[in-house]
Amino acid sequence: MAFDSHIRSYEAGRVIFSEGEPGEAAYIIDQGKVELSALINGEQVVIAHLKKGEMFGEMSLIDDQLRSATAIAKTPARLIVVPRKYIREKIDLSDNLVSMSLRVVLERYREMRIRLEHVLAGKELDHARRYYQQETSAGVHAEEARLAAERLQAENNLREALEENQLELFYQPIINLSENRVAGCESLIRWRHPKRGLVSPGEFIGLAEETGLIVPIGLWILEEACRAQKRFATIDSDLYVSINLSGRQFEADITDELEKILNETDVDRKRIKLEITESLLMANPLQVAEILYTFKGFGVDIAIDDFGTGYSSFSYLHRFPIDVLKIDQSFVFTMRDNPKSLEIVRTLCTLAKALGMSVIAEGIEDPADVKILRDFSADFGQGFYFSKPMPEAEFTAFLGSYGSG
Numbered sequence: 001m002a003f004d005s006h007i008r009s010y011e012a013g014r015v016i017f018s019e020g021e022p023g024e025a026a027y028i029i030d031q032g033k034v035e036l037s038a039l040i041n042g043e044q045v046v047i048a049h050l051k052k053g054e055m056f057g058e059m060s061l062i063d064d065q066l067r068s069a070t071a072i073a074k075t076p077a078r079l080i081v082v083p084r085k086y087i088r089e090k091i092d093l094s095d096n097l098v099s100m101s102l103r104v105v106l107e108r109y110r111e112m113r114i115r116l117e118h119v120l121a122g123k124e125l126d127h128a129r130r131y132y133q134q135e136t137s138a139g140v141h142a143e144e145a146r147l148a149a150e151r152l153q154a155e156n157n158l159r160e161a162l163e164e165n166q167l168e169l170f171y172q173p174i175i176n177l178s179e180n181r182v183a184g185c186e187s188l189i190r191w192r193h194p195k196r197g198l199v200s201p202g203e204f205i206g207l208a209e210e211t212g213l214i215v216p217i218g219l220w221i222l223e224e225a226c227r228a229q230k231r232f233a234t235i236d237s238d239l240y241v242s243i244n245l246s247g248r249q250f251e252a253d254i255t256d257e258l259e260k261i262l263n264e265t266d267v268d269r270k271r272i273k274l275e276i277t278e279s280l281l282m283a284n285p286l287q288v289a290e291i292l293y294t295f296k297g298f299g300v301d302i303a304i305d306d307f308g309t310g311y312s313s314f315s316y317l318h319r320f321p322i323d324v325l326k327i328d329q330s331f332v333f334t335m336r337d338n339p340k341s342l343e344i345v346r347t348l349c350t351l352a353k354a355l356g357m358s359v360i361a362e363g364i365e366d367p368a369d370v371k372i373l374r375d376f377s378a379d380f381g382q383g384f385y386f387s388k389p390m391p392e393a394e395f396t397a398f399l400g401s402y403g404s405g
């Protein structure tokens with residue numbers, strides 16, 4: 001949001017908001033001075049003098065209570081208005097431990113103020129009322145507290161999974177369609193949970209991304225996949241490993257770590273492909289392009305995953321150093337029944353050729369798909385028809401047997 005369009009000016013002495021009103025916005029002082037005061041035991045007491053750079057009026061937006069103070073411009077004042085909606089959105093997007101802490105802090109503050117007023121007035125604290133208040137507020141937060149605790153537990157479990165080696169890479173073969181041989185594989189993460197058994201990435205990658213744990217987990221994946229490539233090379237030196245990267249890893253800029261892993265594992269860099277999704281590419285094209293060029297400089301290949309779902313402008317594609325285009329499963333699943341999907345797959349194969357990229361069609365479940373894709377000159381195919389993702393030992397056995405039986 002452009003804050004510039006939310007500037008308000010007040011003459012000296014003007015009321016900005018009054019105690020007891022609902023809150024519509026918070027303010028940051030750009031120029032001038034503001035006084036906050038509150039009615040305490042029947043007397044208007046000044047509680048703060050604020051100056052440039054200070055914020056006020058945020059409390060009632062956070063916990064939806066009425067204004068607990070009156071704000072008056074002491075000098076001519078210029079204020080930046082932060083609308084309620086903006087603050088609410090930021091709070092809703094934040095980790096629920098953060099929003100819960102905010103609310104608890106405010107609640108304590110308000111409670112303390114009530115007690116203080118009692119003490120100042122020389123009254124006995126009304127125990128019954130205090131007790132009642134604590135009861136209700138605990139009730140209101142019970143659900144939120146439960147969710148926060150659950151999430152914290154899930155995050156701890158995932159951290160433990162990484163530390164205790166419960167994470168494992170599976171490998172799904174990628175087949176060269178014209179030669180019918182295994183050309184490479186995609187590494188796909190699994191969590192071998194001591195109680196729940198094998199957990200698929202759909203159940204924990206989201207949490208890993210939200211909590212930032214994807215950064216250390218992603219580095220572990222890169223290193224493990226590079227080491228696996230070296231082991232596979234003893235069976236077939238041409239075999240490549242394609243590794244999934246997530247958006248958070250780009251934000252964290254893993255360039256240095258990637259280079260270190262490539263050096264330390266001494267992997268054959270031409271046999272490493274890094275997969276990034278089309279939507280990540282389009283979300284931040286300039287920054288991502290720069291990082292991808294650095295990756296290319298290290299000697300690895302770049303593949304665009306889930307292609308066709310991220311609304312790329314085709315005219316943009318040539319700006320990225322892309323070697324491989326992976327056609328999204330949704331088109332391959334439906335191309336036998338849906339002429340539009342079929343046309344999309346044909347067009348993407350032609351497009352990739354024209355741009356000098358190779359094509360992997362994902363989600364091949366039927367021999368008829370293979371025939372269609374061969375007719376379209378798609379280079380590679382991947383899907384349950386050839387094999388599901390497998391643990392490493394099974395995958396190496398598959399390598400030995402594929403095409404010979």
Ligand code: C2E
Binds near residue numbers: 205
């Ligand atoms: P993705 O990168 O698009 O991976 C392909 C997914 O499709 C895999 O699911 C694979 O098992 C599944 N698949 C492959 N062929 C077929 C088929 O013929 N039919 C059907 N129905 N499914 C097929 P998986 O392993 O559950 O992974 C799901 C997603 O989780 C991946 O989608 C990827 O976005 C993410 N993921 C998996 N491993 C990693 C990882 O190491 N790092 C990151 N950042 N994300 C990962």
Ligand code: CA
Binds near residue numbers: 186275
């Ligand atoms: Ca992928």
Ligand code: CA
Binds near residue numbers: 326328
């Ligand atoms: Ca995919």
